[in-house]
Amino acid sequence: xxxxxxxxxxxxxxxxxxxxxxxxxxxxxxxxxxxxxxxxxxxxxxxxxxxxxxxxxxxxxxxxxxxxxxxxxxxxxxxxxxxxxxxxxxxxxxxxxxxxxxxxxxxxxxxxxxxxxxxxxxxxxxxxxxxxxxxxxxxxxxxxxxxxxxxxxxxxxxxxxxxxxxxxxx
Amino acid sequence: xxxxxxxxxxxxxxxxxxxxxxxxxxxxxxxxxxxxxxxxxxxxxxxxxxxxxxxxxxxxxxxxxxxxxxxxxxxxxxxxxxxxxxxxxxxxxxxxxxxxxxxxxxxxxxxxxxxxxxxxxxxxxxxxxxxxxxxxxxxxxxxxxxxxxxxxxxxxxxxxxxxxxxxxxxxxxxxxxxxxxxxxxxxxxxxxxxxxxxxxxxxxxxxxxxxxxxxxxxxxxxxxxxxxxxxxxxxxxxxxxxxxxxxxxxxxxxxxxxxxxxxxxxxxxxxxxxxxxxxxxxxxxxxxxxxxxxxxxxxxxxxxxxxxxxxxxxxxxxxxxxxxxxxx
Ligand SMILES: Cc1cc2nc3c(=O)[nH]c(=O)nc-3n(C[C@H](O)[C@H](O)[C@H](O)COP(=O)(O)OP(=O)(O)OC[C@H]3O[C@@H](n4cnc5c(N)ncnc54)[C@H](O)[C@@H]3O)c2cc1C
Ligand code: SF4
Ligand code: FES
Ligand code: FES
Numbered sequence: 001x002x003x004x005x006x007x008x009x010x011x012x013x014x015x016x017x018x019x020x021x022x023x024x025x026x027x028x029x030x031x032x033x034x035x036x037x038x039x040x041x042x043x044x045x046x047x048x049x050x051x052x053x054x055x056x057x058x059x060x061x062x063x064x065x066x067x068x069x070x071x072x073x074x075x076x077x078x079x080x081x082x083x084x085x086x087x088x089x090x091x092x093x094x095x096x097x098x099x100x101x102x103x104x105x106x107x108x109x110x111x112x113x114x115x116x117x118x119x120x121x122x123x124x125x126x127x128x129x130x131x132x133x134x135x136x137x138x139x140x141x142x143x144x145x146x147x148x149x150x151x152x153x154x155x156x157x158x159x160x161x162x163x164x165x166x167x168x169x170x
Numbered sequence: 171x172x173x174x175x176x177x178x179x180x181x182x183x184x185x186x187x188x189x190x191x192x193x194x195x196x197x198x199x200x201x202x203x204x205x206x207x208x209x210x211x212x213x214x215x216x217x218x219x220x221x222x223x224x225x226x227x228x229x230x231x232x233x234x235x236x237x238x239x240x241x242x243x244x245x246x247x248x249x250x251x252x253x254x255x256x257x258x259x260x261x262x263x264x265x266x267x268x269x270x271x272x273x274x275x276x277x278x279x280x281x282x283x284x285x286x287x288x289x290x291x292x293x294x295x296x297x298x299x300x301x302x303x304x305x306x307x308x309x310x311x312x313x314x315x316x317x318x319x320x321x322x323x324x325x326x327x328x329x330x331x332x333x334x335x336x337x338x339x340x341x342x343x344x345x346x347x348x349x350x351x352x353x354x355x356x357x358x359x360x361x362x363x364x365x366x367x368x369x370x371x372x373x374x375x376x377x378x379x380x381x382x383x384x385x386x387x388x389x390x391x392x393x394x395x396x397x398x399x400x401x402x403x404x405x406x407x408x409x410x411x412x413x414x415x416x417x418x419x420x421x422x423x424x425x426x427x428x429x430x431x432x433x434x435x436x437x438x439x440x441x442x443x444x445x446x447x448x449x450x451x452x453x454x455x456x457x458x459x460x461x462x463x464x465x466x467x468x469x470x471x472x473x474x475x476x477x478x479x480x481x482x483x484x485x486x487x488x489x490x491x492x493x494x495x496x497x498x
Binding site: 140 | 191240
């Protein structure tokens with residue numbers, strides 16, 4: 001059986017101190033080098049809003065915003081993000097007010113089980129910031145990295161289109 | 171640079187990690203092993219996109235796929251490349267994936283991913299489960315009795331059509347490989363995807379000045395509309411003049427162990443009218459040597475139709491849809 005530890009040099013088994021800014025707050029923890037950013041958020045920081053769907057880059061449930069860009073936290077190692085600013089679903093409401101996308105998801109009934117929702121919303125925030133999608137078909141294409149197993153896709157796109165218009169992107 | 175490489179000491183055991191989107195995935199499946207990962211993102215020279223004196227463009231190996239596809243010079247001078255990149259993976263993955271990593275990505279053959287089955291690419295000498303197995307997504311050209319896998323990149327199909335050049339740095343010095351010589355056919359060494367040697371790194375990719383910004387198209391056919399690997403994809407670029415086609419480039423993805431180009435078909439189109447019958451004849455030339463397996467014969471007809479359709483689309487890029495879908 002392979003284990004990472006057996007293949008690793010002694011020194012690599014050592015844990016290292018890792019610092020990032022998560023949702024505006026500096027956080028440090030001691031981690032092993034092979035911990036994914038997703039596991040770091042969920043298991044070390046108890047930020048379980050970010051979901052593990054597939055752990056292989058195929059579903060988008062683990063999407064977070066890293067230094068302003070939407071990425072998949074399951075396919076990056078926490079130690080590779082030393083010094084980064086990470087925003088998760090827990091960090092997007094401001095002063096007790098829902099983020100416009102959170103409100104739009106409620107208004108449009110854009111979820112059923114809700115498992116894909118944090119990833120959908122973080123991804124949509126990233127997409128709107130990128131400013132590349134104008135039409136509905138462009139939004140669908142640039143949101144295709146977030147699967148919804150419940151099939152709420154039509155309402156999800158409706159919700160995003162609403163906020164997109166408000167952001168002057170239409 | 172040599173200093174950085176000496177320190178980095180890249181090898182089978184000390185692997186470079188760039189975006190991580192392929193390597194970390196394969197390590198989680200215990201397909202790729204490494205004693206140590208070296209984060210190469212810290213090499214600043216490999217991040218730039220810069221103009222070359224001959225009118226070409228240099229794409230840093232560590233520049234992300236998204237930065238490349240949306241770069242104003244790529245969008246305006248090499249829109250074919252931009253479209254091909256944007257047809258691959260998802261927006262999140264393209265924000266992470268690097269240009270060097272895209273060239274180095276491994277096959278998506280299901281048996282390669284299943285460590286319980288024989289696979290010469292994963293475990294040399296163990297056999298090939300795909301040949302007698304379920305081989306719908308496998309290659310129809312350039313296969314060997316040892317491996318029938320396809321190379322899954324979209325970006326590389328456009329790079330092949332554009333005659334890109336790969337710049338390489340290594341312990342024995344720098345070298346360049348024309349794109350056509352970078353990826354290998356499986357032959358009897360299917361564990362080798364390309365001709366990069368142990369210890370070498372891709373530093374950048376050069377695009378020649380000729381970018382075909384007027385007449386180009388990338389078409390990707392797959393099992394769902396987006397976020398899926400190609401069954402067949404085509405990159406087409408034309409230069410047109412009063413008397414017809416003055417230059418043609420056609421590269422296929424999803425059909426072989428590397429992007430597939432047949433010069434004979436491109437030469438055939440030179441001087442011809444840009445019309446369907448000529449595109450059909452070119453498609454026949456390209457697929458001439460195709461050899462199907464039990465479940466993938468459909469790819470031959472699909473590839474021919476995709477070539478014809480994409481040639482038509484290349485004549486009128488304004489009509490193209492997001493996501494490299496068929497538009498006519
Ligand atoms: C769900 C999913 C869907 C995808 N769909 C598509 C698709 O439709 N089309 C498509 O084209 N791609 C697709 N991809 C693949 C994606 O494009 C690649 O994973 C990505 O391009 C790899 O780049 P990276 O920087 O993340 O590489 P890494 O994972 O960091 O590295 C991959 C390999 O390249 C080596 N490497 C990295 N940089 C260099 C360098 N500079 N020199 C030498 N070696 C280097 C590494 O050592 C490693 O062996 C998909 C991936 C996923 C997870
Ligand atoms: S086709 Fe190639 S990658 Fe797939 S099982 Fe056969 S040897 Fe392995
Ligand atoms: S958990 Fe990361 S993409 Fe599915
Ligand atoms: S709401 Fe259930 S997966 Fe999307």
